[in-house]
Structures are given as C-alpha cells and as structure tokens.
Amino acid sequence: MAITASTLRGLAAALLIGATPALAQVSDDVVKVGVLTDMSGQWADMNGPGSLLAAEMAAADFGGTVLDKPIVIVGADHQHKADVGVGIARRWIENEQVDAIADVTNSAIALAVQQMTRDTNRIALFSSPGTTELTGAQCSPTGFQWVYDNYSNAIGPVKALIERGDDTFFIVTADFAFGHSLEEIATKAIEEGGGQVLGTIRHPFGANDLSAFLLPAQASGAKVVMLATAGRDMTTAIKQANEFGVTASGQVVTAPVMFISDVHSLGLETAQGISFIEGFYWDRDEETRAFAQRFFEVRGAMPTALQAGVYSAVAHYLKAIEAAGTDEAGAVAAKMRELPVEDFFAHNGRVREDGRMVHDMMLVQVKEPSESTAPWDYYNVLATVPGEEAFLPLDQSECPLVQ
Template sequence: MRKLLLSAASVGLIAAPAVAEVSDGKVKIGILNDQSGVYSDFGGKNSYEAALMAVEDFGGTVLDAPVEVVTADHQNKADIASNIARQWYDTEQVDSIMELTSSSVGLAVQALSREKQKITINTGAATTELTGAQCSPYGFHWAYDTHALAVGTGGALVQEGGDSWFFLTADYAFGYSLEEQTTAFVTEKGGSVVGSVRHPLASTDFSSFLLQAQASGAKVIGLANAGADTQNAIKQAAEFGITQGGQKLAALLFTLADVHGLGAEAAQGLNLTESFYWKRNAESEEFGRRFLERTGSMPNMVHAGTYSAVLSYLKAIEAAGTDETEAVAAKLHELPVNDVFAQDGKVGANGRMIKDVYLMEVKAPADITEDWDYYNVLATIPGDQAYLDPAKSGCPLVTQ
C-alpha cells in the first residue's frame, strides 16, 4: 500500500495542497519620485508615508510574508530613475515600483519594468502615453492623467466663456501631453488656441512667457506645468496684473499642496481638477486627519492615490495567492477598487484605473474655516467621461 501511494504521488494522482507563494520571503515595494526638486511637495516624501500607511492598514503582511517599502529620489531625471529601478530589481529584490512623478520618468521606468516583468503603478506621472501607445501588460495608471485634467479644468472654463486660450507649457513629455489634451477638448467645444510658449522645467523667471500670453489677448492662460513652476507663474502673473486685466489663469495640474504653498490669497478663484479631496466626505476626512497628524500636511490626489495603489497591489497578491507578476497583474485588472480614494473604481484593459474626478474652485480667504480647507467642489465628473475609453487609447494590448 505504501508503494502504491508513493507511485500515485509521483505521477500526480494525489494532488498536493495549494501553497501561497511569495518570492524572497517578502513583498518589497519601491516609491520612486522627486523628493528634492520642483515636485517635492506634489508627491515627495509624503507619498512614501502614504505607502507606509497602506501597508500598516493592510496589517503589515500579505500571505504571511512581511511587506517592506523603500524609497528614493529620482531628481526628475529619467536616467537616474532607470538606474535606481534596475538596481532595485536586480540586487534588492524589489517587486513593484510606484508613484513615479514626472512623465518622462514614468515612461522610462514602465518600459524597464516591462522588460523585467515587474509591475509599476504610476500615481504621480500624468501622460496618457502610459496607457496609450506605450502601455504595458504590467503597467497601471492610478491617480489622474492629462485627459482627466483637460476634461475637468478645460471643459469648465470653455463652458463659462473662456473660449480662447494661450498655453505656458513645461518643455517635456508631461507638458506636451497636457497641452495637447486640453487643446483637443477646447477646440471640440468650439474654443480656439491662439498661441503657446514652452519653458524649461524648474524655471524661476516667467516674465517673457507671461508677457507673450498677455499680449495674445487670450481669455484664458493655461498653465500646462506643475508644482513650483505653476506657483511661480501664478505669483509673477499677479505682478503683471494679468488677472486684473481680465484674463483668467487655468492651473491645469495644481493640487492641495500647491495651493497651501502658494497661499489662499494668491490662489483664490483658481479652477483645477483633482481626483481626491480630504473634506469631500466622512471617510476621506478621517483619512486626511490621520495623514495630517503623521506628516503635517493634508493629502492631495497623488498621496491618496499612492495609498490606494499600494492597498490594491496587496489585495491583488492576496487574491492571487502569490506575488508572481502575471497572476498579480491579472487580479489588478479584475478586482474593483474600493477604498478612501476610489469607490467602485475599475481597471481597464490598458491599465487605466477609472474613477470619478472633481472640479474644484479655490475658496476666497474669508470662506476658509480651517487650515487646508481650500476647495469648493463644483462638480463631479464621472470616470467614464474623465478618462479615455481603453478601446480608443491607442494601447496595442486592447482588443476591439
């Protein structure tokens, strides 16, 4: 009988019980972003804290394996980011890289991760190319993108009569994508673009660019940039009396952290789009106050999106019973996203996580009841309107 059992097992007649598998005995997540430059408030070290919060809230382990989070500063340079990512994958057993502020960085690391068969979840990068022509079976885009920003901020201003635009655009992939997406939406709604000018990343002097915008006579000056670049442009626009002259500034990527850094006095009246606001409901407020206690700041959409991305990744590992890339990627596509960031979020075939976004207006200082209470939520834009249909995204992985 013993010989019969051994023989049966050897040919697979007796199935072994399924065993959860985690490579290297741990799950290791890398948060790679700008921690010292123009986007350090946009995501920065607070995205790392958001990732830690997600791990702690999940319980600290998945499939009985510990979860570790590491972080590094890519300095907004794609080559530095790629070198860090390669080292993480090749020698430090990192399983997934997230955040990736700056579109050039996001595209570079997603391409490397595809080669290495590793999962990336972009929460800080904006370009739709991540889920378009350069999509990856292991790449996901979580918090926002340039299409959602264009639909939100661009659409609102055209409907309010802002039908002629001039763009100040950051001179790299993110800026081009944001200008292109907003231009398409403005013209689709009957508006026009009368001109544009590009400026280097981390500019300190916007005077010549703003004078060109002012001279154009456009009703709206679209700031297709982010972080300190947007803050500096808004401050210097005030010095030239641009808004006093009747032109309106549209901050196409501006978050709560940027409003706080600029100050409500200078930012009041700005329209912008975010996919998270801490004071939108009781659940988001509870999360926001925990985040504030931990970091000294309220979360913006990048921080909350990173929290959600880490939680979703861990849930996918748990559901797959392994951290093997193909299985986890399949679960990320399959599982709905329900957490403080997204309600009934869904991941498209191109890796785009689709959820509602919100059109905001920065309050006048007299209407602010407490620190960080900067927004009025003007409208909720359904995710299916805010984001491109995956079938129309240009992603070669999507079957019609």
Template sequence: MRNKLIASMAILLASSTAALADASDGKVKIGILNDQSGVYADFGGKSSVEAAKMAVEDFGGKVLGVPVEIVDADHQNKADIASNIARQWFDTDQVDAIMELTTSSVALAVQAIAKEKKKIDIVTGAATTELTGKQCSPYGFHWAYDTHALAVGTGGALVKQGGDSWFFLTADYAFGYSLEQQTSDFVKSSGGNVVGSVRHPLATTDFSSFLLQAQSSGAKVIGLANAGADTQNAIKQAAEFGITQGGQRLAALLFTLAEVHGLGLEAAQGLTLTEGFYWNRDEESQKFGKRFFERTGKMPNMVHTGTYSAVMQYLKAIDKAGTDETEAVAKQLHELPVDDVFAKGGSVGPNGRMFHDMYLLEVKKPGDSKEPWDYFNVLATIPGKEAYIDPAKSGCELVK
C-alpha cells in the same frame, strides 16, 4: 494522540512553507520612486512614502504571511537616474513593484524597464496618457489622474464659462506636451480655439518673457500646462504683471491641494482645478486626512491618497492571487474592483487605466475658509467613464 499532533504540526509547517514559497524571497518589497527634493517635492515627495507606509500598516504589515517592506528614492526628475535606480531595485534589491513615479518622462522610462523585467509598476504621480496608450504595458497601471482627465475637468469648465480662446504656458517635456495637446483638443472640440503657446524649462524661476507672450496674445485663458512649484511661480509672477486684473484668466491645469497651500488662498482664490481626491469631501476622507496630517503635517492630495490606494490594491491582489508572481498579480489588479478612501467603485481597464471619479474644484476666498486646509468648493463630480479615454481608443496594443 502523539501521531495526530505530529500530523497537525506537519500540516502547519507545510502551509507556512507554501506561503513563504508563494511570496518570493520571503517578503514583499515595494519601491516608491519620486521627486523628493525638486519642483514636485510637495506634490508627492516624502509624503507619498508615508502614504505607502500607512497602506502597509492598515493592511496588517504582512501579506501571505510574510512582511511587506517599503523602500524609497529620489529620482531628481531625471529619467536616467530613475532608470538606474529601477534596474538596481529589480535586479539586485529584490523589489517586486515600483510606484508613484512623479514626472511623465521618468514614469515612461521606468514602465519600459518594468515591462522588460516583467515587474509591476503603478503610476500615481505622472500624468501622460501614453502610459496607458501607445506605451502601455501588461504589468503597468495608471492610478490617480492623467492629462485627459485634467483637460475634461478644468478645460471643459472654463470653456463653458466663456473662456473660448487659449494660450498655453507649457513645461518643456512629455507631461507638458501631453497636457497641452489634450486640453487643446478638448477646447477645440467644445467650440474654442488656441491662439498660441510657449514652452518653458522645468523648474525655471523666471516666467517674465513667457508671461508677456501670453499677455500679448489676447487669449481669454492662459493655460498653465505645468505643475508643482512651476505653477506656483507662474501664478505669483502673473499677479505682478497684472494679467488677471487685465481680464485674462489663469487655468492651473495640474494644481493640487499641496500647491494651493504653498501659494496661499490670497493668491490662489478663484482658480478652477481638477483633482481625484479632496480630504474635506466626506467623513471617510476627513478621517484619512487627519491621520495623514498627524504623520506629515499636511493634508493629502490626490497623489498621496492615490499612492495609498495603489499600495493597498497591490497587496489585495497578491492576497487574492495567493502569490506575488507578476502575471498572477497583474491579472488580479485588472479584475479586482477598487473600493477605498481614494476611489469608490473604481475599475481597471485592459490598458491599465484605473477609472474613478474626478472632482472639479474652485479655490475658496480666504474669508470662506472655515479651518486650515479647507481650501476648495466642490463644483462638480466627473464620472470616471467621462474623465478618462475609452481603452479602445487609447492606442494600447493590449486592448482587443
């Protein structure tokens, strides 16, 4: 009997030791790197950190028998700052994966470092299709949305409604260029034309000269190829110039629930936009939204819920692989279906793009909103295969 007990204890000890060995450093550490103090602080920010923590808690707080830790930092929308943080996290702080990565220039820089270090990155906050195009990585994944999906959704809807001439007000960095290009291509392929564009600095407070150029262009649609507080400020100042009263339409090409709340329904009503998640869409999303609200005081947008999904899927991949070793986890991330509150029947392509449905939304009039944060009418569901670029046409060298 004593020998059997000793043998059983030995087996348990061996199993425990194996689990610890399979999870490097006796823990799994995930870094949430995003803008927490600037123009995109509401878009992602500290609320994305809370979403990541929710995912860890819902998973049980451990994977392979070891604890899961969330760390976070503010990259201030600067690629050099983000790169320094990423290198420190990977080289000395034992961070296994970096996620969120709002701002396309930041996401591209950090993904390049993650590729060099053979570490996982999952982008939920940045938009450029280059992440799964020419600058793709075997360890890089793009989760919540991208510029192509926004162009197909918002751009496509407005062209169908007669908005066949466009002028772009574009944020002067990688994200803005990509969003303008993707939307321009879609407008032209749908029979419309682009009459001009102007670029503005990130986080500018004065849009007057840019809006006057857009107004004088005579375009039916002014495409706002920017995001966060930049979009809010452009819309507010456009109202002061009487742009929509003059018959031109504003297309907020990257606008989420967070920015609608910041702007208010009075100013935002009637805007058409595209998101990958809406909290008030069904019973499951409502439950998640209310849990999120209890922690943050706000309802989640697609970046917040996408971050929850990315963390949850990463932990599922580690569990399935039986290790947190990068190659094995990346393989599982490519193979496992994505089925959670964010995405139903989602799948990951060979270029790292996660395919999931997007939603074409219209901002409600103030009188139509039944409760706080009830801001959208769902106009259409855009299937993932229509929203995103075919991997074979993405330019990613990993696609054979």
C-alpha cells in the same frame, strides 16, 4: 502492468493538483515596494516623503505581511533625472528584489520605468505622471495609472471655460513629456469644442522666472492663459501672472494640474477662484478625513491626491497578491484588473484592460479667504465628474492590450 499514456497523463494531473498550494508563494520571502519620487525638488510637497509615508501606511494597515511574508517599503529620490531614476529602478529590480515600483513623479522617468517593469515582469503603480502614453500606445500588462492623467485634468476645465464664452487660449507649457502631452490634449479639446489656441510657448523645467513666458501670453489677447505645467513652476507662474496684472486685465488663468499643496503654497489670497479637476479632497467625507488626520499627524500637511493615490494603489496591489496567492507579476496584474477598487480614495473604482484605474473626479474651485473656516479648508466642490466621463474612452485607446 504496462503504464499507458492516459495513465501518465492522469498521474501528471494529480501531481499538478497536489502541487497547487505551492503556488501560494512570495519571491525572496518578502514583498518589496519601491517608492520612486521627488524627495527634495520642486514637486516634493505634492509627492516626496508624503508618498513614501502613504505607502508605509498602506502596508501597516494591511497588517505588515501578505501571504505570511513581510511587506517592505523603500524610497528614493530620482532628482528629476532620467538616468538617475532608471538607475535606481534597475538596482532595485536586479539587486534588491523590489517587486513593484510606485508613484514615479515625472512622465519621462515613468515611461522608462514602464518599459523596465514590462521587460522584467514587475508591477508599476503610477500615481503622479500625467502622460496618457502609460495607458496608451506604451501601455503594459503590469503597469497601472491610478490618480489622474492629462486627459482627465485638461478636458473638464476646457469644456467649462468654452461653455461660458472663454474660447481663446494661450498655453504656457513645461518643456518635457508631461507638458507636451498636456498641451496636445488641451489643444485638441479646445479645437473640438469650438475654441482657438492663439499661441503656445515652452518653458524649461525649474525656471525661477517665468515672466518671459507669461508676457507673450498676456500680449496675445487670449481670454484664457492655460498653464500646462505643475509644481513650483506652476505656482511661480500664478504669482507672476498676478504681479504682471494678467488676471487684473480680465484674462483667466487656468492650471489643470494643481493640488492642495500648491494652494497651500500660494495662499487663498492668490489662488482664490482657480478651478481645476481633483481626484481626492481630504475633507470630502468621514473616510477621507480619518485618513488625512493620520497623515497630518506625521507630515503636518494634508495629503494631496497623488499621495492618497499611492496609498490606494499599494493597498490594491497587496489585496491582489493575497487573492492571487503569489506575488508573480502576471498573476497579480490579472487580479488587480479583476478586483474592484473600494477604499477612501475611490468608491466603485475599476481597473481597465489598459491599466487605467477609472474613478470619479471632482471639479473644485479654490475658496475666497472669507469662505475658509479652518486650516486647509480650501475647496468648494462644484461637481462630481463620473469616471466614465473623466477618462479617455476605452474605444479610443491606442493600448495594444485593448481588444
């Protein structure tokens, strides 16, 4: 009997259907996540070993396996050097079968990792970098930004300050990609809100003395001194602003990118009254307290939003692998966008086309020493900012993935 073309097509379809279970597979028989972060530098407290621990906790809570294959978590210190960070990421992908790279403190390194994971079909789970380019013009089908970005953390405080009459600003900026992005977004928000930027100045990363950058801000007469910086540079600036009488003179110091580790380092006496946007607070509810207590037992510190975000991103990634039946990045990325994000970090969270995980944020204010009743009792939560308001509207996105 002659075999017709239609018969061949039917046989091919049958073979494909029969082969479908084979798609439930894991490359190299292991799912490996690399946590690329600042393990020893000025951002190590808000990321670092705590981010690695959070990823390990997510893997353990998932049962240690996915699709019956082991989950392995590895970590490395990029030292805030782009060549070091890129070198580690390349080695992980080319030689060590790492399937996803998480955290990636430092926007410049994150943008390079975004390109590399896009080119090699790997997943990037960004919790720490603030640049909006990761979900903007340089977005990736396999890249995800989880906790915050410079838009979410700049817009809220700027609006609140202008509404109460603090409408002139001087911006002290970290001189690298993160700081430049934050300064640009804040400037636009200030001007659109009817405020005015009286001046800007940029400081080098890791400066021990920021007095030369604070004195022009003080002399400008601006009602608000905005610190478009983070980590130890930011806490140094706040301490020196107090020492030089910046706050005593009536100028408001605002630090859009501040975390609980920074408040702990400064102490309530110095940090009291500072308001900023936060993505996570350990004492928000029973779920956050339960996670935080487990984390604290190992680290001796409460988790930052960035560290909690690493847990959430890795956990969601593992759920997506399970749902997709494979660790192939394209299939997993599609499932990450499809599945809701529901955990202690985010309720009713969702991943947009551009890779931004949208979730509610909080406007918090650091308590006065007399208000704090226990260790790490640092925040008054002033308001919840709905995710749709906290992040850049999708119709304003420059991401080419957005239809």
